[in-house]
Structures are given as C-alpha cells and as structure tokens.
Amino acid sequence: GQHRLNIEIVGHHPEAIPRRMFGLDYLVLESAESDTAELTWKRELDAAAANLKIESDQLLKVVSALQSSEIKSPQHPLYALNRLSSSTAEESVLKKLREECETKPNSTAILFTDFTDATDWSSTGWAFARKPSSDFELSPDGSISAADVVTSGSLGSSLQGSIRSPTFELAHDQIHYRIRGENVQIRLIIDGFTMDVFNALLFERMSITIPNSSAFQWVTQAGDLKNYRGHRAYIEINDLGNGWCVLDKIAFSNDGPPAVEVHPLNQAMLQDLTNVNPESLASGFAASAIQLLSQTDIAAKAELLTWIAANDLEFCFASGDSKGGKITNGWKKQLAEMVGKGGTVPAPVQAIGMTDGSPEDEYVFVRGNHKLVGPLVPRRSLTALLDDPQRYQNLRQSGRLEFANEIVAPTHPLTARVMVNRLWHHLFGRGIVASVDNFGALGSKPTHPELLDYLALEFVRDDWSLKRMIKRMVMSRTFALSSTPSDEAKKQDPDNDLLQSFRIRRLSGEEIRDAILQTSEELDTSMYGPSVPIYLTEFMQGRGRPGGSGPLDGARRRSVYIETRRNFLNPMMLAFDMPIPFNAIGRRNVSNVPAQALILMNDPFVIDQAQKWATKVIQNSASGEERIALLFKRAIGRPPTADELKLCRQFIEEEVNSRKIPEAEIDRHPELWRDFCHVLFNLKSFTFVY
Numbered sequence: 001g002q003h004r005l006n007i008e009i010v011g012h013h014p015e016a017i018p019r020r021m022f023g024l025d026y027l028v029l030e031s032a033e034s035d036t037a038e039l040t041w042k043r044e045l046d047a048a049a050a051n052l053k054i055e056s057d058q059l060l061k062v063v064s065a066l067q068s069s070e071i072k073s074p075q076h077p078l079y080a081l082n083r084l085s086s087s088t089a090e091e092s093v094l095k096k097l098r099e100e101c102e103t104k105p106n107s108t109a110i111l112f113t114d115f116t117d118a119t120d121w122s123s124t125g126w127a128f129a130r131k132p133s134s135d136f137e138l139s140p141d142g143s144i145s146a147a148d149v150v151t152s153g154s155l156g157s158s159l160q161g162s163i164r165s166p167t168f169e170l171a172h173d174q175i176h177y178r179i180r181g182e183n184v185q186i187r188l189i190i191d192g193f194t195m196d197v198f199n200a201l202l203f204e205r206m207s208i209t210i211p212n213s214s215a216f217q218w219v220t221q222a223g224d225l226k227n228y229r230g231h232r233a234y235i236e237i238n239d240l241g242n243g244w245c246v247l248d249k250i251a252f253s254n255d256g257p258p259a260v261e262v263h264p265l266n267q268a269m270l271q272d273l274t275n276v277n278p279e280s281l282a283s284g285f286a287a288s289a290i291q292l293l294s295q296t297d298i299a300a301k302a303e304l305l306t307w308i309a310a311n312d313l314e315f316c317f318a319s320g321d322s323k324g325g326k327i328t329n330g331w332k333k334q335l336a337e338m339v340g341k342g343g344t345v346p347a348p349v350q351a352i353g354m355t356d357g358s359p360e361d362e363y364v365f366v367r368g369n370h371k372l373v374g375p376l377v378p379r380r381s382l383t384a385l386l387d388d389p390q391r392y393q394n395l396r397q398s399g400r401l402e403f404a405n406e407i408v409a410p411t412h413p414l415t416a417r418v419m420v421n422r423l424w425h426h427l428f429g430r431g432i433v434a435s436v437d438n439f440g441a442l443g444s445k446p447t448h449p450e451l452l453d454y455l456a457l458e459f460v461r462d463d464w465s466l467k468r469m470i471k472r473m474v475m476s477r478t479f480a481l482s483s484t485p486s487d488e489a490k491k492q493d494p495d496n497d498l499l500q501s502f503r504i505r506r507l508s509g510e511e512i513r514d515a516i517l518q519t520s521e522e523l524d525t526s527m528y529g530p531s532v533p534i535y536l537t538e539f540m541q542g543r544g545r546p547g548g549s550g551p552l553d554g555a556r557r558r559s560v561y562i563e564t565r566r567n568f569l570n571p572m573m574l575a576f577d578m579p580i581p582f583n584a585i586g587r588r589n590v591s592n593v594p595a596q597a598l599i600l601m602n603d604p605f606v607i608d609q610a611q612k613w614a615t616k617v618i619q620n621s622a623s624g625e626e627r628i629a630l631l632f633k634r635a636i637g638r639p640p641t642a643d644e645l646k647l648c649r650q651f652i653e654e655e656v657n658s659r660k661i662p663e664a665e666i667d668r669h670p671e672l673w674r675d676f677c678h679v680l681f682n683l684k685s686f687t688f689v690y
Contacts, residue, residue: 045059045060045063054315058315061311061312061313062311062313062316064311065307065311065313066078066081066082066085068311070215070307073215073260074100074101074260074261074262074263074266075215075216075260075261075262075263075303076215076263076303076307077263077265077266077289077292077300077303077304077307078265078285078307079262079263079266080097080101080265080266080269080270081269081281081285083097084097084273084276084281085278085281093276094270094273094275094276097270098270100262101262101266101267101270102267102270108253108254108255109176109251109252109253109257109258110172110251110252110253111249111250111251112165112168112175112249112250112251112252113165113249113250114148114248114249115148115149115150115247115248115249116148118150119396120165120166120358120396121150121163121164121165121166122163122164122355122356122357123161123162123163123164124161124162124163124353124355125159125160125161125162125239125348126155126159126160126161126348127152127153127155127159127160127161127162127239127244128150128151128152128161128162128163128237128239129161136298136302136305137149137151137154137246138153138154139151139153139154139180139181139244139246140153140156140157140244141214141244142306142309142310143180143214143246143302143306143310144302144305144306144309145246145248145299145302146298146299146302147298148298148299149246149247149248150163150237150245150246150247151244151245151246151247152181152184152237152239152243152244152245153181153244153245153246156244156345157241157242157243157244158241158242158345159239159241159345160239160240160241160347160348160350161239162236162237162238162239163236163237164189164234164235164236164237164355164357165234165235165236165250166234166357166358167232167233167234167357167358167360168232168233168234169230169231169232169233170190170225170228170229170230170231170232170233171229171230171252172225172229172252172253172254173222173225173226173229173253173254174220174221174222174225174252174253174254174255174256174257175188175220175221175222175225175235175250175251175252176218176219176220176221176250176251176252176253176257176258177210177218177219177220177221177247177249177250178216178217178218178247178248178249178250178251178258179210179216179217179219179245179246179247179248180210180213180214180215180216180217180245180246181210181212181213181243181244181245181246182210182212182213182243182244182245183209183212183239183240183242183243183244184209184210184237184238184239184243184244184245185207185208185209185210185237185238185239185240186207186208186209186210186219186221186235186236186237186238187206187207187235187236187237187238188206188207188221188225188233188234188235188236189206189233189234189235189236190203190206190228190231190232190233191228191231191232191233202224203223203224204223204224205221205222205223205224205225206221206223206224206225208221210245216246216248218257218258218260220256220257234357234358235250241347263300263303264292264297264300265288265289265292265300265304268288268291268292269284269285269288272284289304292304356397356398356400356401357398358398359379359395359396359397359398359399360398361376361377361378361379362376362377362379363375363376363377364376364377378392378393379392379393379398379399380392381403381406385412385413385414408464410460414439416456416457416459416460416464417433417439417452417453417456418436418439419456419459419464420452420455420456420459420469421433421436421446421452422436422586423466423469423470423473424455424473425586425587427470427473427474427479428473428478428479428499428502428503428505429503429504429505429689430503431587432446432447432448432449432451432452433445433446433447433452434447435587436586436587437585437586437587447497447498447499448499455469455472455473458472478499478502479502480502481499481500481501481502482501482502483501483502483503483504483690484501485500485501486500486501489501502690504688504689504690505688505689506590506592506687506688506689507576507687507688507689508576508577508578508588509559509570509572509573509574509575509576509577509578510559510560510573510578511559512572512576512686512687513554513559513572513573513605514558514559515686516605516606516609516681517553517556517558517609519609519613519634519635519680519681520609520610520612520613520616520677521612521613521616522553522556522609522612522613523556523558524555524556524557524558525558526557529557529561531561531562531563532550532551532554532555532557532561532562532563533546533548533549533550533563534546534549534550534562534563534564534565534568534569534570535549535550535551535552535554535570535605536549536550536568537571537604540568540571542567542568543567544565544567544568545567545568546565546568550562550563552604552605552608553605553608553609559573564581566580566581566582569581571599571603572599572603572605572606575593575595575596575598575599576596576599577589577590577591596687597682600681600682600687601678601682606678606681607674607678609681610674610675610677610678610681611670611674611677613674613677614670614673614674614676614677615670617631617673617677618667618668618669618670618673623667624667625645625649627667628640628645628648628649629645631676631677631680632644632680635680635681635683635685635686636680636683636685636686648676651676651679652666652672652676655672655675655676656672659671659672
C-alpha cells in the first residue's frame with residue numbers, strides 16, 4: 001500500500017480489436033535498469049515520431065540507417081551529417097570537417113577514362129551490350145549509378161560478356177579501377193599474351209577478381225606491371241555470369257590510388273552551416289538534399305537515392321508525387337522484374353573467337369627479325385587489286401570488316417573466279433586454272449578464260465550459291481562426256497586441256513570411305529551433330545593419344561563428321577593422299593601406289609563393311625548371275641561386262657572348291673559372299689570416276 005503502479009500503453013498490435021483493450025494475468029516486478037532505459041528510449045522515439053507526424057517504425061528506420069558503417073566514408077552523402085550529429089560534436093569539429101571536405105586531394109594519378117565517351121571501347125556478349133535509356137543505371141543489388149558508367153548488371157546478373165579498352169602504352173606501375181560489384185574479373189593483356197593465366201609467374205596480378213562491394217572502391221592492379229613499361233596493352237573486364245559490376249573510372253599512377261572523393265552534398269551542407277545543434281543540422285541537410293535533387297549532377301543524386309531506397313526511406317520525400325519518390329518506386333519495380341527474369345536466362349555457349357581491337361599499323365621486320373624494325377606500313381589492301389591506299393587510314397577500327405566486305409564484293413576480280421575454279425577442280429579433276437592456290441604471275445594460265453568469267457558472273461548472280469553452281473556444272477555436256485578420247489583428240493590435245501573428253505579422276509579417301517558405307521547400305525546420312533572420335537588401331541601410339549577409341553565404322557557417319565587429330569590420322573585416309581592438317585591445301589596430291597591396294601585389301605573397316613554387305617545380300621532371294629549383276633549395279637552403277645561376268649563366275653567357283661561349300665549352301669555362305677563383296681571394293685571402277 002506504500003507504492004502505486006501505473007500501467008501505460010506505449011504500443012498496440014495493429015490487428016487487436018478493440019485496440020485499447022488488453023488482457024493481464026499477473027505482473028512480476030523486477031529491478032531491470034536496461035528495460036527502464038529501453039522503455040524510456042521507446043517513449044522518446046514515439047514522441048519524436050508523433051511530432052514529425054510519421055510512424056515510429058519509420059523513424060526507427062532513419063535512426064538505423066544513420067548508424068550504418070557505410071556512412072563513415074567521405075564519399076557517402078550523409079558523411080558530414082553523421083560526424084556532426086555525434087553528441088560530442090562542437091564548433092571545432094565543424095571547422096575541421098569543413099577543411100577536410102574542401103581540401104583538394106593531392107594525387108599524382110592520371111585519369112585514363114571516366115567513360116563520358118566510351119565509343120573507343122568494344123564489347124562482346126550481352127552483359128555490357130545494353131545502352132542507357134535514362135539518366136540512371138540499375139544494378140542487381142538495388143543500387144543505381146549515373147548512366148555515364150560501364151555496367152554489366154543493367155539486365156541482371158545472369159548475362160555474360162566482356163568489354164575491352166583501346167590499346168595503350170604502359171607508362172606507370174599501377175592501374176586503379178573505381179568499381180563496385182561482385183564476381184567480375186579484370187585482365188590486363190600485355191602484347192597480346194592472352195595465355196597469361198597459365199603462366200602467372202611472369203604476369204602476377206595481371207588477372208584479378210574484384211572484391212565484392214556495393215559501394216565504389218579503388219581496386220589496384222600492380223604486381224609485375226612495373227616490368228612491362230613501354231609495352232602495349234589493353235584492359236579487359238569479364239563478367240562470366242552470376243556477377244555484375246559498375247566501372248566508373250580508371251586511373252594510372254606510381255604511388256597508390258586517387259584519394260576518396262567527397263560527396264557534393266557534404267560540401268553543400270557545410271558551406272552555410274554556422275552551428276551544430278540538431279535543428280541546424282536537420283534544416284541544413286534537408287535544404288542541401290532538396291537542392292541536390294533539383295540539380296543535374298546525376299552521379300551525386302544516384303548515391304543519395306541509392307541510400308534512401310536501400311533503407312526504405314521513401315517516406316522522407318514530401319509527397320508520393322515527388323520526383324524522388326517516383327524514381328525510387330519505379331526503380332524497385334524494375335529490380336523485382338530483373339530478379340524474376342534472371343533465372344530464366346540460359347547459359348551461353350562459349351567459343352574461341354577474335355574481336356576487333358584498336359587500329360594498328362605494323363612495321364616491317366627486316367629479314368623477319370623483330371629486333372630490326374624497318375619503316376611503318378599503313379593498313380591497306382593489295383595495291384594490285386585496289387588503287388586507294390588511304391581507304392583504311394581513317395577508320396576507328398582495324399579495317400578487317402571493310403576488307404572482308406571488299407573481298408566478297410561482286411566487283412572483286414578474284415573471289416568468285418577462285419571459288420568456281422575450285423568447284424571445277426573437284427568435279428572435273430583439274431581446275432580451269434590448274435594452280436587452284438595461285439592465280440598470280442607464277443600460277444597457271446586459265447585454259448578457258450571466257451568460261452571462267454562466265455561461271456564467276458553466274459555464281460554472283462545466283463547469290464553465291466554453291467549448290468546452284470554445282471548443279472550447273474554437273475548438268476553440262478562437258479561433265480557428261482565419255483572418258484575415252486578419240487585418236488584425233490589424242491594427237492591435237494594429248495593433255496586434254498581443251499576438255500574434249502572427261503578426265504579420269506580417282507576418288508579421295510573420304511569419298512571412297514563414304515562410297516563403301518553407301519554400297520553396304522550402312523551410311524547414316526543425317527546431318528549435324530558432334531564429331532565422331534577417331535578409331536585407334538594398336539599401332540597408333542604416341543603422346544596425346546586419346547583415352548578411348550571411336551567405333552570402327554565411325555558410327556556410320558559421313559567422313560566429314562569424323563574427328564581429325566593431327567597426331568593420330570586415319571591410315572586409310574593417309575594412303576589416299578589426305579594432307580597433314582597443318583595448313584590449307586587447295587589441291588591434293590593424287591598418287592597411285594601399292595599402299596592403296598593393300599589398304600583396300602586389309603583394312604578392318606573395309607573387311608567389316610564387306611561382311612555387312614554380304615549379310616544383306618544373303619537375305620536377298622536373287623542368286624547366280626542375277627545376284628552378281630545386282631551387286632555390280634550397287635557398287636559401280638552398271639552391270640558387269642561379259643568378261644567381268646566370266647571372271648566373277650570363275651572366282652566363285654574357286655572359292656566353292658577351296659572352302660568345299662555344298663551346292664545348296666552357295667547362295668547362303670557368308671564367307672563366300674563377303675570375299676566377293678570385298679573384291680568389288682577393290683575394283684578400279686569403284687575408286688575412279690570414268
């Protein structure tokens with residue numbers, strides 16, 4: 001009875017009905033100074049919120065945001081407010097802070113780029129491809145930046161891509177990047193050495209991954225950079241997916257990164273501030289912030305709006321119709337869409353390729369020695385084909401694209417002629433210009449120059465269609481000529497330069513293999529798909545030998561789909577003059593050597609296909625000479641001659657006698673018909689086009 005207990009309601013559950021009622025079972029009174037302090041602080045918070053006409057939880061968000069560690073950097077827009085709102089802040093602190101924010105940093109760093117003009121940078125992939133559509137760029141972490149930055153996160157963190165700088169000469173020991181983001185790689189490519197990742201001993205710190213940060217920071221690249229002064233290099237920023245970055249500036253120096261830049265809002269607030277009482281701080285900051293949002297400094301506004309939206313402080317704007325509120329609300333909607341679509345982006349297929357960098361002219365290396373540098377040679381086309389040596393000198397890029405367009409232009413004197421001449425070479429056994437790789441002064445002259453010009457013009461008119469040109473050639477009278485020349489033709493044109501008869505042509509190794517599969521009815525004519533691993537014999541040994549062998553029949557695919565390994569080439573292809581794949585060959589050697597007959601007799605692939613063909617033959621009801629005729633038509637497209645039929649009967653008779661095959665088993669004996677099919681594969685008519 002000596003004390004009174006007063007119960008004060010300081011809050012209520014928003015769903016309580018009625019809101020002024022509560023149930024109380026019993027009270028336990030204990031001494032708890034912390035609880036008393038917390039209750040007092042809650043009362044003061046509620047009172048302050050009521051005075052400001054906002055909810056208590058909104059004011060609590062402001063207090064929490066003002067206590068975050070990120071505000072303690074001068075580049076944050078609330079740095080000055082945070083320093084001065086301390087309970088120990090005095091007039092001396094204001095003076096010292098004003099000097100700190102107004103003093104220009106003393107730095108010897110040289111600005112390489114601030115991306116106000118990034119037209120000389122080039123990008124590949126989609127991550128860096130988007131062009132700004134407004135003054136601000138949104139990042140996957142919810143922050144925004146001014147549009148004059150390089151960013152890979154405008155469309156989320158799932159896209160991949162790279163961006164590279166123009167080539168420059170290294171003149172400093174350090175490169176500094178003002179950047180923020182996560183999981184993004186910075187590479188410095190020196191003298192085109194893109195393989196530095198495999199030899200970090202000589203290229204320390206040339207490839208770095210940026211530290212994850214939502215705030216801008218200076219990331220320094222140094223290491224072995226000091227050893228490459230005077231060398232040519234370019235910067236490459238790689239976003240390989242599941243990351244993003246915003247790159248603001250790049251600078252060079254020898255003594256560390258540039259000083260942290262003071263946010264303009266801090267300087268504006270301190271300019272007219274005379275004392276540090278709470279009322280002056282609040283009004284000074286508010287006036288400076290409103291003035292900042294009405295100015296054109298996009299980068300400064302972006303920092304302030306990022307902090308407001310990240311802490312859910314949009315209610316600080318005067319009304320829902322304010323420009324700042326519209327920006328942050330639209331920004332959050334865009335962020336939600338970005339996050340929702342991020343998981344639907346498929347991973348791209350990566351391939352080694354070439355990108356166009358800075359335009360570079362090259363010096364003459366005397367006698368091929370890079371240490372004996374001769375005169376500078378400007379980029380240009382062959383003077384024999386183009387009389388404009390200045391055509392490539394005013395381009396912003398290398399000129400490779402322009403050169404490629406020049407090559408395929410209808411007016412180019414060589415491209416169409418070279419192409420149709422190669423087609424003619426493959427179909428007729430020799431080109432109209434026999435030296436298919438050399439149309440120059442040391443090459444062969446065309447046997448039919450008017451025909452070459454006609455075919456080239458038709459090729460261009462048919463939209464460079466290879467199929468139409470091949471059809472035009474094989475439907476010509478020349479292609480249908482007999483391969484047997486007349487006696488008069490032999491005298492007047494012994495080398496058949498004038499095409500008075502069809503030139504006998506041996507099939508290439510790939511054509512012979514495909515013909516064997518087609519004849520045995522095993523060929524898989526489906527198109528596309530991955531390469532089939534090469535079949536490895538026990539004699540194909542050596543460094544780099546694959547762990548497993550491919551199928552003997554190459555999965556029945558056409559030879560164009562069989563994998564080619566430089567150190568493990570198909571023995572059958574080599575016997576039939578397939579060139580070693582070190583460089584391009586327009587015309588193969590055509591030999592006639594015993595190894596070719598031995599391959600067709602002993603190669604396990606040929607024997608296997610003969611067995612499979614024989615199995616199908618046995619299932620056929622035909623027998624005797626009828627079967628022989630069908631096999632000849634299948635193999636070489638014609639029935640056997642009388643002499644060939646006589647030899648076939650003799651071969652079968654000898655096989656029957658040597659194997660002692662009963663007469664009733666002749667038509668169904670697998671070894672007999674395997675050997676017969678094998679003989680047909682060895683006919684000259686099978687490997688030559690007459």
